[in-house]
Amino acid sequence: MQQNKDVILKLRDLKAHFPVKAGVFKRTVGHVKAVDGVDLDIYRGEVLGVVGESGCGKTTLGKAILRLVESSEGQVIYCSDDEQRDLTTLDNEGMVPYRKKLQIVFQDPHSSLNPAFTIFGSLEDPLKKYGVKSRAERRKIIGDLLEAVNMRPEYMDRYPHEFSGGQRQRIGIARALSIGPELIVCDEAVSALDVSIQAQVLQLLMKLKQEKNLTYVFITHDLSVTEYICDRIAVMYLGRVVELCDSEELYNHTLHPYTRALLSAVPVADLDKQTDRIVLEGDVPSPVNPPSGCPFHPRCQSAIERCKTDVPKLKRYEVDGRDHFASCHLVDLPEAV
Amino acid sequence: MSVTHDSGRKKNHLDRQFDLIRRREEAGELSNPKGYRFARKFLSNRLAAFGLVVFTLIVLVSVLAPLLTPYNPRAIDLRNILKPPTWEHWFGTDKVGRDLFTRVLYGGQISILVGLGSALASAVVGVLVGCYTGYVGGWRDALAMRVSEIFMSFPQIILVLLLVAILGQSLSNLIIIFILTGWGGIYRLARARMLSLREEEYVQALRSFGLSTPIICYKHILPNALGPIMVNITLSTAAFILAEAGLSFLGLGVPLDIPTWGNILNVAQDLRILENNWWVWLPVGIVISLFVLSVNFIGDGLRDATDPTQQG
Ligand SMILES: Nc1ncnc2c1ncn2[C@@H]1O[C@H](COP(=O)(O)OP(=O)(O)OP(=O)(O)O)[C@@H](O)[C@H]1O
Ligand SMILES: [Mg+2]
Numbered sequence: 001m002q003q004n005k006d007v008i009l010k011l012r013d014l015k016a017h018f019p020v021k022a023g024v025f026k027r028t029v030g031h032v033k034a035v036d037g038v039d040l041d042i043y044r045g046e047v048l049g050v051v052g053e054s055g056c057g058k059t060t061l062g063k064a065i066l067r068l069v070e071s072s073e074g075q076v077i078y079c080s081d082d083e084q085r086d087l088t089t090l091d092n093e094g095m096v097p098y099r100k101k102l103q104i105v106f107q108d109p110h111s112s113l114n115p116a117f118t119i120f121g122s123l124e125d126p127l128k129k130y131g132v133k134s135r136a137e138r139r140k141i142i143g144d145l146l147e148a149v150n151m152r153p154e155y156m157d158r159y160p161h162e163f164s165g166g167q168r169q170r171i172g173i174a175r176a177l178s179i180g181p182e183l184i185v186c187d188e189a190v191s192a193l194d195v196s197i198q199a200q201v202l203q204l205l206m207k208l209k210q211e212k213n214l215t216y217v218f219i220t221h222d223l224s225v226t227e228y229i230c231d232r233i234a235v236m237y238l239g240r241v242v243e244l245c246d247s248e249e250l251y252n253h254t255l256h257p258y259t260r261a262l263l264s265a266v267p268v269a270d271l272d273k274q275t276d277r278i279v280l281e282g283d284v285p286s287p288v289n290p291p292s293g294c295p296f297h298p299r300c301q302s303a304i305e306r307c308k309t310d311v312p313k314l315k316r317y318e319v320d321g322r323d324h325f326a327s328c329h330l331v332d333l334p335e336a337v
Numbered sequence: 338m339s340v341t342h343d344s345g346r347k348k349n350h351l352d353r354q355f356d357l358i359r360r361r362e363e364a365g366e367l368s369n370p371k372g373y374r375f376a377r378k379f380l381s382n383r384l385a386a387f388g389l390v391v392f393t394l395i396v397l398v399s400v401l402a403p404l405l406t407p408y409n410p411r412a413i414d415l416r417n418i419l420k421p422p423t424w425e426h427w428f429g430t431d432k433v434g435r436d437l438f439t440r441v442l443y444g445g446q447i448s449i450l451v452g453l454g455s456a457l458a459s460a461v462v463g464v465l466v467g468c469y470t471g472y473v474g475g476w477r478d479a480l481a482m483r484v485s486e487i488f489m490s491f492p493q494i495i496l497v498l499l500l501v502a503i504l505g506q507s508l509s510n511l512i513i514i515f516i517l518t519g520w521g522g523i524y525r526l527a528r529a530r531m532l533s534l535r536e537e538e539y540v541q542a543l544r545s546f547g548l549s550t551p552i553i554c555y556k557h558i559l560p561n562a563l564g565p566i567m568v569n570i571t572l573s574t575a576a577f578i579l580a581e582a583g584l585s586f587l588g589l590g591v592p593l594d595i596p597t598w599g600n601i602l603n604v605a606q607d608l609r610i611l612e613n614n615w616w617v618w619l620p621v622g623i624v625i626s627l628f629v630l631s632v633n634f635i636g637d638g639l640r641d642a643t644d645p646t647q648q649g
Contacts, residue, residue: 066545092547099547106538114539116560122539125557126546175542 006044007079008183008215009065014038014074015239016057016064020288030288034060036239037074039314042183047209047216049230049247051223051262053284057239058219059107062185065217066102067095078102100130103181107188109168113160119146120156123175130179145174148211149204166197170204177208183215191222202229223266227251235259238287238295241314245324253319255326255333258296294329302330378642385638391631395624399445408436410443410596419614429616432604441621444596447508449628451591452578455515460570462516463523464559471531472554481524489521493580497589506592511584515577523569530562564643571636575629582625598625 015038017031034057042048050058063069065076067087076087078098087098106112114122123145124138132138143153149170160168169189176184186205190198206229209216218230226233226247233250235243235258243256254260261278282299285291291298297307312327318336380386398405414434422429428437470481497514504510534540535558543553578598584590585599586606593600598621605611605618 063541068541068544096547099545102545104542104545106542108538112538112542114537114557114561117557122557125543125548125552129546129548172542179546 005046007041008044009042010075010077010079010084011038011040011042011065012075012077014040014061014064014076015072016060016069017072033239033287033290035064035071036287036290038236038239038241040234040241040244042215042217043232044182044215045213046231047218047229049226049233050217050219050236051221051226051233052236053262054221055284055287056236057287058221058236059187060239061236062104062187062217062219065185066099066104068104100179101182102185103176103179103183104185104187105169105172105176105189107191109165109172109192112172113168115160118157118159119171122160123156123178126175126179141178142174145178146171148177148208149174166193166201169193169197169201173201173205173208177212180212181214183217185217185219187219188221189218190225191220198225205229223262235262238285238290240295240327241325242296242328243324243326244314245319245326246322249319249322249324253324255317255324255331256296256328257300257302257330294327304329375642379638382638382641384634385641388631388634388638391627392635395445395628395631396449399442399449402439402442402446406436406439406442408439410435410440411594412436419610419617421614422616428620429614431601431617432610437601437617437620440596440601441598441624444598444601444621445624445628447591447595448578448581448598448625451508451512451515451581451597452574455512455519455577456570456574458512459516459519459573460523460566462520463525464527464566466520467524467527468531468554468559468562469550471528472535472558473550478528481528485521485524488517491518493518494584494589497584501589506589508591508595511581511590515580519573519577522573523566526565526569527562530565531558534558534561564639567643568636568640571632571639575632575636578625578629578632 014035015033016035017033019028020030020032021027022029036057038061040048050061052058060069064071067076071088074088078085078087078101085098087095090098113119120139120142123142124135127138127141132141139156142156146153146155151167151170151174155163155167160171163171169192173189189205190201193201202225205216208214218226220226230247232245233243233247234241235250235256237258243250243254243259245255250259251263254263261280264278265280278301280299285295285298293309294300294303294307294312297303300307306329310329312329314325314327315331316336317324317326317331317333319333323336412435414430417426417430417434419432420426420430420434426436426438428441431437431440466481466485470478493514496518497511500510500514531554535554540553540558543557581590581597582599582602585593585597586602588603590599591597593603601621602618602625610617
């Protein structure tokens, strides 16, 4: 069923490794494997949640999609009706048309706006670059953008320090929208906000998605947020996707033990539904030397011998006729063909 | 009963006040512009204000020298050799009868030009290189770092001797030497600021639009690094003025026929003058010290006023 859906972005074996340098001579002694082989199809118009513990490579994945960090291997393929283009092979010039289609909203409202510029000053250069020549027109566009995120157009002449965190975050969203993107990576876009403001910003994001036909990659470590807005959820562990499926499916038929542990840590309001909490023991292993076999096995309560040696592949299963990907040796479902 | 009534009224009053503040806030009245806070902080620092006054005064009298003194700084008057201060010659006269007050004023023009000019020019070089290489990183950054190390580890005095020997002594050569030995400091400062600023999310956002590197690093990031750079410019102005005085004292700086503060001091090499004719070297020494001190005070004031950790 999902196969017919329109794909906007395909990630193929995407890797982003950072060299670790040590010693007086700054020799490379290893690599932080922040993103270590991600395969993912992102469908047009969906909200794809990416969840996982801190340091599992969510931000790096988002940045690699936009080429804000260079990937070391793999492909990011942008698909439209008439072309399929691997973005990782393009130079800066070649990237320009695709920069217009992909944008990002950041986590930290305090560093996401330039303190030395007014909002207009910060937002006008991208518009200039993409062909809005007259200043009056730029002012008009930025005013409209601010209105679209429920702010007054006059605010464009103020400095960032005059705004609250929620307001800044909305300005960040306005900036991402400014050149009419198709896909927006929201990197923990609401994590730094109060719960009440979170809801407000999430609502705004959903409204804009409807109006402008956007696709979101919604990065978060907060599973209670994903539940409400994501169509599908990808669970990441140590730079890899370990489970991927529709979001209700993830909550109802969890396949991967790591996802189960994550879900059990989410506070549940309904007392009857309260399950035994699975507490993850030990720290996240170092992404420099990931464990052999399944990267999750040292912390997995149901690990068997095989988990220590064999790396599980991300396999496709079919549950109720819908795709469900998971990488675990313990799943006893027939693999879909 | 009356207590609750009273507290109720008080609360109402507070509410109203709060509403008022909020309304003004909405209207943007309460947000004072950044520049205002900066000026207030700078001026509330007494030393900085004092420095600014002295600095302005010395610059003004130097620039207005032709209006303030009837003498020519190079006019030799052999009838008035080594005269102590009088009403005619406020700072006395030197070995060949030139009026020392006039020479200090005209000398100020050159000395300040050398100090401020070298500081500004080396700041331009340092900031242009440091911002760019610090932002892009990689081999360009490594190369710039090595080059700056070479220049900074090269003793200034040897460079001076070398250039004087090769190119001869001149005002512009001295400024070039100061730029060569001086850009490294500001380069490193700019680079270090860049290394931390380039990780800010607004920079990532600009990159995600594909804006060009010069626009990102010079237009958008540089203004956030300007505070410490300005401080550094003032401090190196002071250092260059001292260096000029020192080199000219040794006879290696500005050619002796051009009056500068260092060249006036030069005659104090003569022990007899040093012992018997204090007016030849003391007033100019005081002026140099005052000027350097005032510039340093200004630098410290700027540092305090631009330091974001000191809110207020
Ligand atoms: N520029 C970099 N150089 C070296 N290592 C990096 C760099 N950026 C990220 N890393 C490392 O890559 C790993 C993944 O980082 P990333 O920021 O993608 O995690 P994250 O999932 O976004 O975490 P969080 O939830 O805390 O934001 C971390 O171990 C981090 O230290
Ligand atoms: Mg992150």
